[in-house]
Amino acid sequence: MTREQQVLDRIERMRRRKPVVREERITLAHGAGGKATQTLIEAVFLEAFRNPMLAPLDDGALVRLGDGPVAFTTDSYVVSPLFFPGGDIGDLAVNGTVNDLAMCGARPVHLSAGFILEEGFPVADLRRITASMAAAAERAQVTIVTGDTKVVERGKADGCYVTTAGVGVVEQPVTLSASGARPGDAVIVSGPIGAHGAAIMLARDDFGIEAPITSDTAPLHGIVAELLKVLPRHVRTLRDATRGGVATVLNEVARASEVAVVLDEERIPVHPEVTGVCELLGLDPLYVACEGRFVAVVDGEHAGQALDTLRAHPLGAEAAIAGTVTADPPGLVLLRTAFGGTRVVDVLVGDPLPRIC
């Protein structure tokens, strides 16, 4: 019997025993490492993420990644509320780490998941989150192979925090870096921006605004792979526009590459509902988080081909060339407004939207 079969067998035996979490809410015992932890792992995590590599009784997972470069990344998720139109902390945690790997030019392969749960957190909500993680993992074709659970006392967390880490394999030689932009490059935005942040704000219900906005959370490795297949040598930088939005990503690129980025306000894709909500709340969509959009800096001569490639993918149907890279003034992002003026799009100061992801 191979090791894989043995593990599958063990999972089967565990499943036949059908461990049941009898508590409706998480207790400190669920984090103690004993019987309650074991039951929680088997009845919730193993049930949701079932795969032969997930080894709840071992200290880690053994995987094979091949001889090439490996991308390794992590993100913690503390979004509030945990459930929002278009997604929840679970698919956010999977897609976010999948996307960070994709931005390195890697094919995402395996994920880990660390949970910090607050005593009293409803077990039903945890099941909803793990189900959503499992669905997102399946969609992104990644496997959650190892994990951890801690429980803290009431008032020492906010229900559930999730930290995912991921490994991916780089299958074609690409050089992607925030410092790779050069004058003459085009700045492409993969789709309409700001929907995730706007959806979270509406879900918080602090504002009494209603609008048909859902989070854009999505795995971007597929569309990125298409782009890199067509233009392996002409994509300079890929960044997903999460916390701080497109403005923050481009400021990092301008700074790291010592170039200027000049955006054209009229060409930045934003849905009118998002623009509307942002206006009501006094926010600039350029700073609002997306969870399924990225910025690609591409050799200007190949910008059209890049755009066509992105638009051919369902997640890039509304992609647009939103700006260009120039030599001066280095380190700055400028916006040509619809009225013909130019203003500096500065680095984000303060936090207009705490706990957006």
Add this chain to the structure above:
Amino acid sequence: MTREQQVLDRIERMRRRKPVVREERITLAHGAGGKATQTLIEAVFLEAFRNPMLAPLDDGALVRLGDGPVAFTTDSYVVSPLFFPGGDIGDLAVNGTVNDLAMCGARPVHLSAGFILEEGFPVADLRRITASMAAAAERAQVTIVTGDTKVVERGKADGCYVTTAGVGVVEQPVTLSASGARPGDAVIVSGPIGAHGAAIMLARDDFGIEAPITSDTAPLHGIVAELLKVLPRHVRTLRDATRGGVATVLNEVARASEVAVVLDEERIPVHPEVTGVCELLGLDPLYVACEGRFVAVVDGEHAGQALDTLRAHPLGAEAAIAGTVTADPPGLVLLRTAFGGTRVVDVLVGDPLPRIC
């Protein structure tokens, strides 16, 4: 200029600019992804973990792990208090993940670190934690190559939670699993148990007890490598005895391997100070967490050789053969007491020591 040189250059430029965190306490802006986050990353994390692969401006790190099996693991740390005799949450988070990789038979190579910070957390404490992580990483010869920081509002965390993930390379073919124990095997404990848990309890200061106990937190990959070098084919199971202690680990082994583990109370190494504190608090040292001790199940015929190998290492000077594996009763851990009786060492129920790691 190679990519590595470019990155080192960029780090040098950043260092010359000497970003300074002017706030004494963490604010929500430090988690927003903008200017304050950037400064925090550069002035605190990059300063502490400085290495060419740590790419604060990119979404992940590219590493090379070779063609063999790769071990991948994660753990979240929520220990309270954050600082305790013998260590803090920082070295715990590094050593814990290093040890999980070591228990897979892997040489730990790279770590990620995700921070969840509470608004108001002292920046000086964060520096102390990152300095301690850097020192632990250097001792364990691992590199912290990627990370993330989130900030939550006051009252939504407890100062600082850290989630580390790690990758390691398996350089010799070993088969280690909780399900690998067989009748006739010896159960070896690598050193005196329970010191970490006892140190944490004393540090909580709830009990008014004073005793010269420090945490046993330590990286175990070195001593494990020695053992596997000498006995590559005769070590069945390696588990570090953290949450739930030696009793929990052995229950998992007994259950997964469908064997019994029979412990000899007189041969389990425990320091008298730890025994004393546990007696005062009504705890059994077998259930108390260690952070630098492991249990090895070894082919009985090679137990003496295994013990000699462990004792030759500074972290194993007090290693002991504490029990044996028998066929019956499958799934149970038994303890032969000093008085000649036998009792079942059951799976931990409830949580006697919340937030021990």
